Amino acid sequence: MSERVVPATARQRRRPTKQGVVLSGELIVETAMRLIEEHGADALSVRRLGRALGADPSPLYRYFRHTDELMLAIADELIGRTLRGWRPTGDWRADLRELGLRMHAGALAHPRAATLSAHRVTGRTYEIQAVETILGILRNAGFPDAEAVRVYHAFVDQALAYGALDSASTALPKPARDAEADVWRATYARLPATSHPHIAATARHLVASMRNSSYPAALDLLLTAAEARLAQSRAGKRLVGD
Amino acid sequence: MSERVVPATARQRRRPTKQGVVLSGELIVETAMRLIEEHGADALSVRRLGRALGADPSPLYRYFRHTDELMLAIADELIGRTLRGWRPTGDWRADLRELGLRMHAGALAHPRAATLSAHRVTGRTYEIQAVETILGILRNAGFPDAEAVRVYHAFVDQALAYGALDSASTALPKPARDAEADVWRATYARLPATSHPHIAATARHLVASMRNSSYPAALDLLLTAAEARLAQSRAGKRLVGD
DNA sequence: TTCACAGGTCAACGGTGTTGTCATAAGGTG
DNA sequence: CACCTTATGACAACACCGTTGACCTGTGAA
Numbered sequence: 001m002s003e004r005v006v007p008a009t010a011r012q013r014r015r016p017t018k019q020g021v022v023l024s025g026e027l028i029v030e031t032a033m034r035l036i037e038e039h040g041a042d043a044l045s046v047r048r049l050g051r052a053l054g055a056d057p058s059p060l061y062r063y064f065r066h067t068d069e070l071m072l073a074i075a076d077e078l079i080g081r082t083l084r085g086w087r088p089t090g091d092w093r094a095d096l097r098e099l100g101l102r103m104h105a106g107a108l109a110h111p112r113a114a115t116l117s118a119h120r121v122t123g124r125t126y127e128i129q130a131v132e133t134i135l136g137i138l139r140n141a142g143f144p145d146a147e148a149v150r151v152y153h154a155f156v157d158q159a160l161a162y163g164a165l166d167s168a169s170t171a172l173p174k175p176a177r178d179a180e181a182d183v184w185r186a187t188y189a190r191l192p193a194t195s196h197p198h199i200a201a202t203a204r205h206l207v208a209s210m211r212n213s214s215y216p217a218a219l220d221l222l223l224t225a226a227e228a229r230l231a232q233s234r235a236g237k238r239l240v241g242d
Numbered sequence: 243m244s245e246r247v248v249p250a251t252a253r254q255r256r257r258p259t260k261q262g263v264v265l266s267g268e269l270i271v272e273t274a275m276r277l278i279e280e281h282g283a284d285a286l287s288v289r290r291l292g293r294a295l296g297a298d299p300s301p302l303y304r305y306f307r308h309t310d311e312l313m314l315a316i317a318d319e320l321i322g323r324t325l326r327g328w329r330p331t332g333d334w335r336a337d338l339r340e341l342g343l344r345m346h347a348g349a350l351a352h353p354r355a356a357t358l359s360a361h362r363v364t365g366r367t368y369e370i371q372a373v374e375t376i377l378g379i380l381r382n383a384g385f386p387d388a389e390a391v392r393v394y395h396a397f398v399d400q401a402l403a404y405g406a407l408d409s410a411s412t413a414l415p416k417p418a419r420d421a422e423a424d425v426w427r428a429t430y431a432r433l434p435a436t437s438h439p440h441i442a443a444t445a446r447h448l449v450a451s452m453r454n455s456s457y458p459a460a461l462d463l464l465l466t467a468a469e470a471r472l473a474q475s476r477a478g479k480r481l482v483g484d
Numbered sequence: 485t486t487c488a489c490a491g492g493t494c495a496a497c498g499g500t501g502t503t504g505t506c507a508t509a510a511g512g513t514g
Numbered sequence: 515c516a517c518c519t520t521a522t523g524a525c526a527a528c529a530c531c532g533t534t535g536a537c538c539t540g541t542g543a544a
């Protein structure tokens with residue numbers, strides 16, 4: 001069995017499927033994202049994707065080695081869409097804040113695709129572009145290389161982690177989400193002070209607080225800490241310098 | 243069809259399976275966790291679980307409505323184990339740090355349960371116990387109720403978000419996980435400085451840093467911020483006091 | 485000792501990812 | 515324009531998955 005997957009550039013015969021669709025890596029990724037957004041993450045299966053494309057599932061394996069590789073392609077497309085339209089202002093802190101909020105918003109806008117792809121390193125074009133951009137912001141701001149990487153890592157992990165967390169509940173079917181919200185009111189808010197004094201004392205705050213995302217606060221926390229580090233490293237450099 | 247799932251207390255006839263095993267909710271959860279620990283997250287399926295128990299898969303549905311409910315039970319057991327053996331020292335910051343690290347480690351040990359439960363509230367006994375414990379630490383440390391809830395929320399979300407993020411890769415099939423680890427070395431570390439100057443300049447640091455979780459750093463950041471808030475609120479109270 | 489029925493077994497349904505084999509039309513060549 | 519190669523899509527099969535309905539049997543109360 002020679003190579004099953006043929007790179008896009010090496011493809012020569014664009015043969016339409018029985019239903020007249022001309023397949024391509026892009027079309028497959030596009031259709032997959034549409035499927036996820038419209039019918040939920042569970043709706044994405046090789047067979048359903050084939051059906052949605054108007055093709056047999058098996059030729060998909062001539063474009064992606066396995067489902068996982070397709071997932072990575074979807075993830076990268078998501079990154080690309082998130083970055084599209086963004087322009088740096090030159091203020092590193094403002095830029096990072098904007099990027100973080102965009103990534104978070106992007107995850108919320110494509111909740112199902114986000115939950116699927118948040119934890120993967122794609123190594124594809126858009127992701128590489130994003131990494132280069134963020135590292136550039138930090139290094140241009142004056143962060144030493146090692147420190148820039150540390151901040152980059154913390155920043156990206158945080159955006160991905162909260163993006164996945166917050167979009168996961170968005171992706172739940174409505175009744176499940178309502179049931180979820182009710183647990184705080186129906187279960188926690190009713191615990192007696194005798195057995196659970198701390199929960200009982202704060203029940204009102206709990207019900208109110210657990211509805212909102214804690215990401216913006218966490219992001220600002222991170223940026224403030226980074227700023228402090230930057231000031232430190234500048235002071236150190238001045239000392240060593242001359 | 244009357245109720246299929248019978249609550250543990252209402253069970254009356256303990257009938258052994260063909261292979262002589264007496265089923266119970268506890269035994270099922272225990273076996274499921276053992277399966278995950280011994281053969282990876284992928285090894286957990288209703289059918290395999292049945293086989294491991296020495297029983298047909300179908301009676302499991304007399305104990306849990308569906309796989310999801312089993313996962314929640316596993317998640318709660320996970321919380322229970324996390325707390326078991328932990329003793330408060332009286333130093334709120336050290337206690338929270340220890341709890342956070344334990345939660346994170348627990349998530350890594352049981353990735354599938356962690357991923358599932360990160361954005362869900364189980365409302366089960368161990369979860370309630372954990373909420374009560376954490377709120378108690380904060381209130382005893384002197385955090386006012388509203389502030390205690392705010393810190394609680396940030397702390398828990400962070401632990402869950404990073405737990406899910408970091409454990410998601412653990413839940414991947416082995417080949418995918420290996421490929422993942424290689425992307426930084428094989429793809430990023432080889433980008434030319436001409437096209438990607440910032441990545442090229444920091445490649446060495448990237449390869450080293452991206453292996454580790456950024457959770458411990460993020461946790462310390464959060465605790466430091468909380469400590470500052472606590473000092474502020476104490477100062478405010480003194481002012482208002484007399 | 486009897487006997488209702490709880491709690492097992494069994495078989496089946498419709499789904500999944502993936503692969504080996506086959507048919508056919510695309511597109512270069514004479 | 516006809517031919518031929520072969521790239522690429524179709525088909526069928528495999529082994530798995532979660533879940534359910536029908537059935538059987540041993541438990542434990544009467």
